[in-house]
Amino acid sequence: MxxxxxxxxxxxxxxxxxxxxxxxxxxxxxxxVPVHYTNPDGATEYKYEPNTFYSRGVEGFAMGRTNSDGFPELLDYAPGDRVDVLLLGSSHLEGYSVPPEKNAAAVLGRLFDGEKAVYSIAMAGHTFPYCAKHLEKALEVYRPQVAVIELASLSYDPAAMDAVTDGTLPDIPSHAGGFVTLLQKLPFLRHMYNKYFNRGNDVVKAAAVMETEVSGADFDASLARLLEKLGEVSRARGVKTILVHVPTVVPDAEGHAVLEVKPGERESFQRLSEENGLVFLDLTERFVSALEDDHELLFGFANTAPGHGHINSRGHELFAEAVYGCIENGEG
Amino acid sequence: MLFNSFTFLIFFALVCAAMALTNLPVFSAIPREKRLRVRHIILLLASYVFYGWWNWLCCFLMLGLTLVAHLCALQMGRPWRKAALAAGVAVPLLVLGVFKYYNFFVDSFCAVFGISRAGTLRIILPVGISFYTFQSLSYTIDVSRGKLKAETDFVKTALYVAFFPQLVAGPIVKAGDFLPQLEEDRNISLPNLELGVQYFVFGLFKKVVIADNIASFIDAVHSAPAAYSAGTLLLATYAYFVQLYCDFSGYSDMAVGCAKCLGYELPRNFDIPYISRNVGEFWRRWHISLSTWLTEYLYFPLGGSRRGEGRTYLNLFIIMTVCGLWHGAAWTFVLWGALLGVAQCVYRFAAPLRKKLPKSPLVTVISVFFTYTFICFSAVIFRASSIGEAWRIIVYIFTLHEGSFWGVFGLITVWGAHIAACIRSKKLGVPPTGYYPTVNLNSFTGLLIFFTFVGLTLSLGYTGQSPFIYFQF
Missing domain, CATH: 1.20.5 (Single alpha-helices involved in coiled-coils or other helix-helix interfaces)
Structure with a gap:
């Protein structure tokens, strides 16, 4: 027995x-998903292991290889390589649910047809405050002519914005090193951990803390200070910085667009960006038109809820077209 | 607690451990009756803990209904048996009516007569109330008909009503099928665990991998039907039925699996319903316990098909409309049930025409396709939050991109399983019937397949909020 x-x-x-x-x-x-490490050059909070295969089938289907610089970028990068247009942003712009040849950086590169070198260092969790935190270092490392920052939301916590201005915004930790790194390299284990034990992961927490219900005078004051700082950083390097608002647009029962933007936020961003020499490119009209006139859903994928979640390849295409028009023709 | 939760896994492990303890040699010395009683009490307490996890107040409701059923059944041999039967039927129906339908009827009445909303009650709908009231009803009625002897032991009656694997979403078990099992020396054993765990994981796969992943697609489409193309809406229509089937049959499989682990048999609730050639056959294969209950306790008492054609059609219509109403207090459910009732009547009416059709595979395939399509389209009404929404979706289907991987995966998987079941039945020379695909967990290959399947279920399973659809009924 x-x-x-x-x-x-x-x-x-x-x-x-x-x-x-x-x-x-x-x-x-x-x-x-490759292991992510704290970015030593400070251009972002963290980046991935370089030259590493990645795949994602949980939202969209995408496979690729991180480049030599540790970003999910088609182009390799070595220090000193020419970068004309630098993209910064969150998981939307990182495009990890989209094949790398269809993400905004690749599409924008094709639109410029070799005239300008486009490079993306967008990474999950890098909402606007985190992009703003690292802008100066990113401009120092990559020396672009144009910096494009994706804003998936306009509702940022004044305390968070003040923390960026004061230099006290907490880091997003990277859990890499030793045995933990080895465990992360086992795909099934990593998948189980992310799915069942790390749903309050640091990246998500960092992104979540950015959203706020506060608006009005406090919001404007904090935003003004932050955009003033970004304006100074951009002027010091002779860089044109474009803030691109990517609105969350979902259809209602009648197929009309429902926006998740509080009154006054777009106007505040527009006004304060202009005052500080920044460009505010608002994609709201384009996204609403895509939904209502062309019946295109710019969010969501075949294996999730269509119309919800991250921007899909059509959303990336629209983003790239808008940024191209803004850079080439001053459209906004 | 949901079956697909860590809390339930821990709870069930504890229950199994407690039941396994009664297998120890020290319990063998105890008289059989006492040993069984200990097991029944363990299961009964576990069942009330399970139910109370949602809302402990509902335990009192269930206890009260059980007491009524138990006491009324005991009176069946007395001179006042008719009053006891009336009480045993009226009280559960009244409770169900108040909790589930009162507000619906008041709101509808006010809407018809233009009265401002007044008189509605602020009450929660206890989870599973439709299921255990039907079980207590069937017990009382079966005793009154002499099909069953009244149970004198309240613990057994209570366990029959509250048995946690089938408590909140069925299958609706008849007392005659369950109470005799309580007289037998049933308990956890390795053979039972081997099969029960596999049934459970099979059901879990259907629920969290197929049903829940499809749900995010369906919910998005139903919330904004005008935003989607006709093709997407059509896919959503077919995929919703897959979601419903995998959600409910998945739960039923988990319930059967849990009961099997504990040594008890629950009836199968689904039998490859996709291959139904007509609506009548569909209802013999879908939610079998409910259709059996309605046939036995409503259709037959109304006269069934024994009082002329006209009365038969009326009875069919009534039973299906009641079936719709059982599912929920909303006009969409009533309309859905009525539609199925009309379909049953039309099918019966067309009997002479059907007899002229040749018996060929082509006719079978066409029948299956049309039955399946009809059921899927009727499910649009079932799913919609209002008749207007349902109509809008149906209209949009026939008037324009976004596909759904999970919708197509679900369709292929479920249809594939149905076809496999039909092929297997043909090889065995039996009418088409489903089966549980189990492996031998004593072999390396069986263990490898099982562990890989569990891992795939965990990998692909949806982890958002995903209550069982039939909990709301």
Missing amino acids: KAKAINWLLKALLAGAAAFVLLCLFCALWYK
Whole structure:
């Protein structure tokens, strides 16, 4: 009886190990996210392991390889390479749910047709306050002529904006090193951890703290200070900085666009950007028109809720077209 | 607590551990009756903990209904048996009516007569009330008909009503099927665990991988139907039925699996319903426990098909409309039920025409396709929050991109499973019937397949908020 139980246990352990290998192989194609490390040059909070295969099938389907610089970019980058247009932003612009050749950076690069070198350092969790925090360093490292910052929301906590201005915005930690890194390299284990045990992960928490219900005078005052700082940083480097508002547009029951923007926020961003020599490119009209006139959903994917979630390849295309028009023709 | 939650896994493990303890040699010395009683009390307490996890106040409601059923059944041999039967039927129906339908009827009445909303009650709908009231009703009625002897042990009656694997979303178990099992020496055993765990994981896969992932697509489409193309709406229509099937049958499989682990058998609630050639067959394969209950306790007492054609049509219409109303207090459910009732009547009316059709695979395939399409389109009404929304979706289907991976995956998987079941049935020489795909967990290959399947379920499973659809009924 005892021998039988031990025999069964051994079989179960071996089968479990074999199943684990099979599941890791499956997750290598379904969900394999490279380990992220604190970015030593300070252009972003963190970046991924360079030259590493990644795949994402949980929202959209995308596979690719991080470049030599540790970003999910088609182009490799070596220090000193020419960068004319630098893109900064969050997971929307990072485009991890979109094939790399269809994300905004690639589309923008094709639109410029080689005239301008486009490079994206957009990373998940890098909402506007975090992009603003790292703008100076990013301009120093990449020396672009134009910096484009994606704003998926306009509702930022005045305390967070003040923290950027004061230099006290907390870092997004990277859990890399030693045994933890080894565990993260096992796709099935990483997938299970992210799915079931890390739903309040640091990146999500960092992004969440940015949203706010506060508006009005406090908001304007904090935003004014922050944009003043961004304006100074941009002028010091002779860089044209474009803030691109990517509104969340969802359809209502009648197919009309519903916007999640509080009254006055767009106007505040427009006015204060102009006062500080920044360009505020608002994609609201384009996104609303795409939904209502062309019946295009710019968010969501075939394996999630259509119309919700991250921007899809059509959304990236629209973003790139708008930025191209703004840079080339001053459209806004 | 939901079946697909860590809380339930811990709870169930504790229940299994407690039941397994009664297998220890020290319990063998105890008389059989006492040993069974200990197990029944463990299961009963566990069932009330399970139910009370949602809202402990609802436990009193269920206890009260159980007491009524138990006491009324005991009176069946007395001179006042008719009054006891009336009470045993009226009290559960009254409770169900108040909790589930009172506000609906008051609102509808006010809407018809233009009265401002008044007189509605602020009450929650207890989870599973439709299921356990029907169970207590069936017990009382079966005793009154002499099909069953009244149970003198309140613990057994209470366990029959409250048995947690089937408490909140069925299957609706007849007392005659469950109470005899309580007389037997049933408990956890390795063979039961081997099958029960596999049934459970199979149901879990259907629920969290297929149903819940499709749900995000369906919810988005139903919230904004005008934004989507006709193709997307059509896919959503077919995919919703897949979601409903996998959600409900997945839950039922988990319920059967849990009961099996504990040593008890619950009836199967679904039998490859997609292959139904007509609406009548559909209802013999879908939510079998409900259709059986309605047939036995409503259709037959109304006369069934024994009082002429006209009365038969009326009875069919009534039973299906009641079925719709059972699902929810909304006119969409009533309309859905009525539509199915009309379909049943039309099917019966067309019997002479049907007899002239040749018996060929082509006719079978066409019948299956049209039945399936009809059921899917009727489910649009079932799913919609209002008749207006349902009509809008149906109109939009016939008047314009975004596909759904999970919708197509679900359709292929479920249809594939149905076809596999039909092929297997043909090889065995039996009428088409479903089966649970189980493996031998004593072999390395079986264990490898099982562990990989569990891992895939965990990988692909949806992790947002995903209550079981039939909990709301």
